[in-house]
Amino acid sequence: xxxxxxxxxxxxxxxxxxxxxxxxxxxxxxxxxxxxxxxxxxxxxxxxxxxxxxxxxxxxxxxxxxxxxxxxxxxxxxxxxxxxxxxxxxxxxxxxxxxxxxxxxxxxxxxxxxxxxxxxxxxxxxxxxxxxxxxxxxxxxxxxxxxxxxxxxxxxxxxxxxxxxxxxxxxxxxxxxxxxxxxxxxxxxxxxxxxxxxxxxxxxxxxxxxxxxxxxxxxxxxxxxxxxxxxxxxxxxxxxxxxxxxxxxxxxxxxxxxxxxxxxxxxxxxxxxxxxxxxxxxxxxxxxxxxxxxxxxxxxxxxxxxxxxxxxxxxxxxxxxxxxxxxxxxxxxxxxxxxxxxxxxxxxxxxxxxxxxxxxxxxxxxxxxxxxxxxxxxxxxxxxxxxxxxxxxxxxxxxxxxxxxxxxxxxxxxxxxxxxxxxxxxxxxxxxxxxxxxxxxxxxxxxxxxxxxxxxxxxxxxxxxxxxxxxxxxxxxxxxxxxxxxxxxxxxxxxxxxxxxxxxxxxxxxxxxxxxxxxxxxxxxxxxxxxxxxxxxxxxxxxxxxxxxxxxxxxxxxxxxxxxxxx
Amino acid sequence: xxxxxxxxxxxxxxxxxxxxxxxxxxxxxxxxxxxxxxxxxxxxxxxxxxxxxxxxxxxxxxxxxxxxxxxxxxxxxxxxxxxxxxxxxxxxxxxxxxxxxxxxxxxxxxxxxxxxxxxxxxxxxxxxxxxxxxxxxxxxxxxxxxxxxxxxxxxxxxxxxxxxxxxxxxxxxxxxxxxxxxxxxxxxxxxxxxxxxxxxxxxxxxxxxxxxxxxxxxxxxxxxxxxxxxxxxxxxxxxxxxxxxxxxxxxxxxxxxxxxxxxxxxxxxxxxxxxxxxxxxxxxxxxxxxxxxxxxxxxxxxxxxxxxxxxxxxxxxxxxxxxxxxxxxxxxxxxxxxxxxxxxxxxxxxxxxxxxxxxxxxxxxxxxxxxxx
Numbered sequence: 001x002x003x004x005x006x007x008x009x010x011x012x013x014x015x016x017x018x019x020x021x022x023x024x025x026x027x028x029x030x031x032x033x034x035x036x037x038x039x040x041x042x043x044x045x046x047x048x049x050x051x052x053x054x055x056x057x058x059x060x061x062x063x064x065x066x067x068x069x070x071x072x073x074x075x076x077x078x079x080x081x082x083x084x085x086x087x088x089x090x091x092x093x094x095x096x097x098x099x100x101x102x103x104x105x106x107x108x109x110x111x112x113x114x115x116x117x118x119x120x121x122x123x124x125x126x127x128x129x130x131x132x133x134x135x136x137x138x139x140x141x142x143x144x145x146x147x148x149x150x151x152x153x154x155x156x157x158x159x160x161x162x163x164x165x166x167x168x169x170x171x172x173x174x175x176x177x178x179x180x181x182x183x184x185x186x187x188x189x190x191x192x193x194x195x196x197x198x199x200x201x202x203x204x205x206x207x208x209x210x211x212x213x214x215x216x217x218x219x220x221x222x223x224x225x226x227x228x229x230x231x232x233x234x235x236x237x238x239x240x241x242x243x244x245x246x247x248x249x250x251x252x253x254x255x256x257x258x259x260x261x262x263x264x265x266x267x268x269x270x271x272x273x274x275x276x277x278x279x280x281x282x283x284x285x286x287x288x289x290x291x292x293x294x295x296x297x298x299x300x301x302x303x304x305x306x307x308x309x310x311x312x313x314x315x316x317x318x319x320x321x322x323x324x325x326x327x328x329x330x331x332x333x334x335x336x337x338x339x340x341x342x343x344x345x346x347x348x349x350x351x352x353x354x355x356x357x358x359x360x361x362x363x364x365x366x367x368x369x370x371x372x373x374x375x376x377x378x379x380x381x382x383x384x385x386x387x388x389x390x391x392x393x394x395x396x397x398x399x400x401x402x403x404x405x406x407x408x409x410x411x412x413x414x415x416x417x418x419x420x421x422x423x424x425x426x427x428x429x430x431x432x433x434x435x436x437x438x439x440x441x442x443x444x445x446x447x448x449x450x451x452x453x454x455x456x457x458x459x460x461x462x463x464x465x466x467x468x469x470x471x472x473x474x475x476x477x478x479x480x481x482x483x484x485x486x487x488x489x490x491x492x493x494x495x496x497x498x499x500x501x502x503x504x505x506x507x508x509x510x511x512x513x514x515x516x517x518x519x520x521x522x523x524x525x526x527x528x529x530x531x532x533x534x535x536x537x538x539x540x541x542x543x544x545x546x547x548x549x550x551x552x553x554x555x556x557x558x559x560x561x562x563x564x565x566x567x
Numbered sequence: 568x569x570x571x572x573x574x575x576x577x578x579x580x581x582x583x584x585x586x587x588x589x590x591x592x593x594x595x596x597x598x599x600x601x602x603x604x605x606x607x608x609x610x611x612x613x614x615x616x617x618x619x620x621x622x623x624x625x626x627x628x629x630x631x632x633x634x635x636x637x638x639x640x641x642x643x644x645x646x647x648x649x650x651x652x653x654x655x656x657x658x659x660x661x662x663x664x665x666x667x668x669x670x671x672x673x674x675x676x677x678x679x680x681x682x683x684x685x686x687x688x689x690x691x692x693x694x695x696x697x698x699x700x701x702x703x704x705x706x707x708x709x710x711x712x713x714x715x716x717x718x719x720x721x722x723x724x725x726x727x728x729x730x731x732x733x734x735x736x737x738x739x740x741x742x743x744x745x746x747x748x749x750x751x752x753x754x755x756x757x758x759x760x761x762x763x764x765x766x767x768x769x770x771x772x773x774x775x776x777x778x779x780x781x782x783x784x785x786x787x788x789x790x791x792x793x794x795x796x797x798x799x800x801x802x803x804x805x806x807x808x809x810x811x812x813x814x815x816x817x818x819x820x821x822x823x824x825x826x827x828x829x830x831x832x833x834x835x836x837x838x839x840x841x842x843x844x845x846x847x848x849x850x851x852x853x854x855x856x857x858x859x860x861x862x863x864x865x866x867x868x869x870x871x872x873x874x875x876x877x878x879x880x881x882x883x884x885x886x887x888x889x890x891x892x893x894x895x896x897x898x899x900x901x902x903x904x905x906x907x908x909x910x911x912x913x914x915x916x917x918x919x920x921x922x923x924x925x926x927x928x929x930x931x932x933x934x935x936x937x938x939x940x
Contacts, residue, residue, distance in 0.1 A: 006667070007666050007667040008667055008704070008705050008706065009660050009666065009667065009670070009704050009705055010666050010667075011660050011661070011662075011663040011664075011665065011666040011670060012660075012661065012662065012663065012664075012666075013661070014631070014632045014661070015632070016627070016660075016702065016703065016704055036702065036703045036704065037629060037701065037702040037703070038701045038702075038743065039629050039694075039701070039735075039736040039742075039743060039745070040736065040742030040743055041735060041736060043740065043742045044735070044736070044738045044739065044740070044741075044742070044875075048878075049878055049879065049880070051879070051880065052866075052878065052879035052880070055866060055875075055879060056735055056738070056875065059631055059633070059734070059735040059763065060631060061631045061632070061633075062630070062631035062632045062633025062634070062635070062636045062637075062764060063631070063632050063636055065631075065633065065636065106639065110639075110662075111661075114664045119664075154651070158651050161620070163619065163620055163622075163655040165650055165651075165654075165655045165656040165657060166650065166656050166657075166659055166662040166663045166664060167664050168657070168664075168665075168673055169663050169664050169665025169666075169669045169670045169673050170664030170665055171664070171665065192647060195639075195645060195646060195647050196645070198639065199639075199640055199642065199645075199850075202640045202850055203850055203851070203852045205850075206849055206850035206852055206856050207850075207852055207854075207856055208861065209861065210849065210856060210857055210858040210859075210860060210861035210863060211849035211850060211856065211857060211858060212640065212849070212850060213633040213636045213637055213640075213764050214633060214763060214764060214868075216858035216861065216863045216866075217861040217862065217863055218863075219819055219863070221819070222819065222820070223819075224819050224861055224862040224863035225861050225862055226819075226820065226824055226825040226827075226862050228825050231825055231826045231827065232826070232827045233825050233826070233827060233862075234827065234855070234860060234861050234862045235861075238854070239854060242852065242854075353697070353700050456825075457820065458819070458820055459818075459819040459820035461818060461819075532665075532669070533666075533667070537666055
């Protein structure tokens with residue numbers, strides 16, 4: 001018997017996402033991913049000053065704050081083929097790595113953990129046994145029995161109030177929940193502690209960015225922060241040392257809780273290492289530029305075909321032609337006219353709303369391809385590309401997570417291929433978070449050292465030529481490969497398009513009717529109770545969806561938005 | 568109520584904070600709300616009351632989740648205290664454990680059971696063009712959902728510029744007909760907390776006022792709480808003395824910029840934007856952490872008609888007084904001590920003009936406020 005399930009809204013994500021599945025004999029046989037909101041920000045950008053595009057594009061998303069600001073100025077700088085001061089690169093790098101640490105932590109502990117952790121079951125845990133388990137995993141100082149007892153008491157009071165708020169709808173006691181009470185209590189304790197720690201990552205972003213969400217130190221040509229020792233400039237040794245203080249605390253938490261919690265929880269869900277694999281093609285772009293031109297990067301990028309690490313092809317500079325020429329977007333199954341896949345600089349988009357059509361149009365998200373193929377982006381792609389490129393940091397932390405997973409599950413034979421899965425995406429995100437913390441420390445040191453050489457520059461003024469220029473900026477954002485594409489004419493924006501991580505992953509079927517990463521990954525997912533589709537949430541959440549980002553539009557020919565057909 | 572008349576033992580356990588810390592927090596909130604000393608105790612008592620926490624229904628329209636993300640960074644109090652101890656967050660798409668029809672049913676149930684008693688928070692704009700099809704949740708348009716939830720709400724708070732006046736997607740040509748909650752809910756009182764995103768303290772302070780006194784704080788004609796939005800950024804900016812003295816940065820990284828001079832000539836919209844950024848700052852790290860504090864002009868993200876509408880680098884309309892145009896060039900005032908006699912004379916004249924202009928502006932401002940009150 002086939003059952004159709006519509007989950008709308010998908011919660012614990014950014015934005016408005018609807019997922020439909022058909023379930024046959026307890027397993028998903030067909031899936032649809034549908035974005036449910038459209039704003040038209042790129043349309044708004046037409047005719048505006050390219051120097052301020054970042055302030056609009058950053059508002060694509062408040063969860064992925066910073067990323068659309070930095071990528072936007074990179075796109076305009078690329079169009080101008082201009083260099084920016086090294087200090088500006090490093091300040092942007094610190095902001096983006098600190099933001100990534102916050103983003104990954106929050107995704108695991110606050111947005112997705114309750115897919116795996118039964119909060120109510122934690123009430124039955126023995127706090128002393130929980131502490132013993134926690135202390136066997138790491139040296140985190142808040143793992144003791146008093147802490148565990150206090151957390152459990154707090155939880156009892158909350159549940160006893162009868163007002164469960166956002167937890168009232170949880171899937172407590174669901175047959176797919178498999179953690180022992182002690183692991184559940186441990187996870188709840190770290191859920192609460194992580195809320196405090198993620199604030200520290202945001203303080204790093206705020207000191208340089210002026211505030212977060214939505215930083216304001218961004219400028220085409222560099223950053224607005226002035227550095228100086230002989231004037232009350234905005235960035236000085238006191239601010240840099242305050243940043244360092246927060247970085248050290250983040251380092252401790254990420255290495256001794258996040259990096260151990262994910263494999264410790266994952267060990268009880270090894271079946272999910274065989275579920276949720278997606279399209280198996282992976283795309284990542286290099287990041288953390290180390291020179292003024294953007295030709296040297298600390299984080300590698302490239303493409304992996306069909307899960308085969310030997311197929312790795314690198315992407316190496318901001319002017320990389322292999323990347324620039326490979327991206328196209330299709331809107332055959334999206335609520336826009338046209339059905340061919342087009343390059344972002346050539347794209348055409350006119351809204352054409354039709355309600356939800358299973359075999360026709362059903363989403364505001366478009367479907368990007370890389371040389372005609374769907375590709376998954378995000379931490380799993382970044383980690384695989386990192387390992388394939390021989391990056392030592394990625395290898396080190398992936399080995400560590402796999403080691404903990406094998407030890408806790410007492411299963412020494414888990415293959416690396418297990419990462420192509422729902423649980424693998426969570427493991428990869430933890431690995432990437434550890435890489436981000438180390439990179440953050442490194443970028444901070446490089447900034448301090450560079451200032452020490454007497455280089456105080458943070459800004460090169462942009463000069464816009466007459467006529468048309470084109471640029472692309474990219475960024476390895478927390479959710480994966482992000483690129484902004486801009487066409488500028490006489491110093492005004494003529495055309496703007498963002499191809500964002502959640503567009504790559506959440507897109508509907510493409511011009512060849514091939515399903516996207518979300519849709520592919522849902523196939524064969526078990527669904528124990530169609531009324532409570534917890535398993536669907538598990539796989540969709542593993543991508544860390546961000547739907548406001550995913551939906552945008554471009555209009556190359558200055559057309560008015562045509563009438564929308566509401567059927 | 569005196570401090571010793573209230574039993575805080577339950578509170579200490581429930582909030583996992585000491586009585587001292589909690590009272591300090593309440594006193595801080597009361598002070599920033601401009602309330603008398605005993606208000607802090609009333610506020611503490613209201614929050615510490617173990618009776619039902621006030622239910623909150625939170626809708627997301629066309630938004631980026633920035634305002635919710637801002638709450639995640641809040642320490643006054645933390646999101647954890649807010650949702651575990653202070654309010655009952657019965658519907659919130661970013662935080663709800665369940666999904667789909669489960670959360671929709673819980674929302675309807677809470678709205679039914681708490682008719683006339685729940686607080687409605689709206690995050691994001693409401694697209695009204697083409698019958699609202701540009702934003703749908705559970706098959707319903709945000710437009711319909713907003714009207715439905717507003718009908719029996721005890722109070723409505725629009726959190727963020729999008730919900731307050733449309734925000735970024737309402738910028739010209741406003742492709743989806745995005746509007747703020749006050750425009751959609753004509754005739755209803757909507758408290759607005761504009762900002763992109765706003766300082767979370769402005770939101771929480773307003774919610775706590777409501778929780779404590781059962782009514783909304785004093786607001787201006789745009790629904791903004793006066794305690795947070797009663798002054799121009801320009802009026803409390805730490806760079807204001809440079810404006811008055813005619814010292815301006817003209818480009819990022821130039822001498823004036825490096826010395827922390829006024830950003831007016833870079834297009835700063837502080838002179839026409841009402842917000843408390845300069846006094847509250849952001850993310851609790853001190854040391855001038857707010858947009859102007861990192862050397863960037865304010866672009867009026869909270870001000871309708873300014874943010875996402877006026878070009879970032881165009882000169883602001885100065886609501887207090889315009890800077891005198893007889894100031895010497897930047898180059899001739901690099902070093903005040905080494906100033907030429909002519910420059911010094913000009914500066915003296917300029918300062919005199921400014922003092923006069925400021926006095927006039929202050930007079931006008933007082934008159935204007937008097938009219939409003």
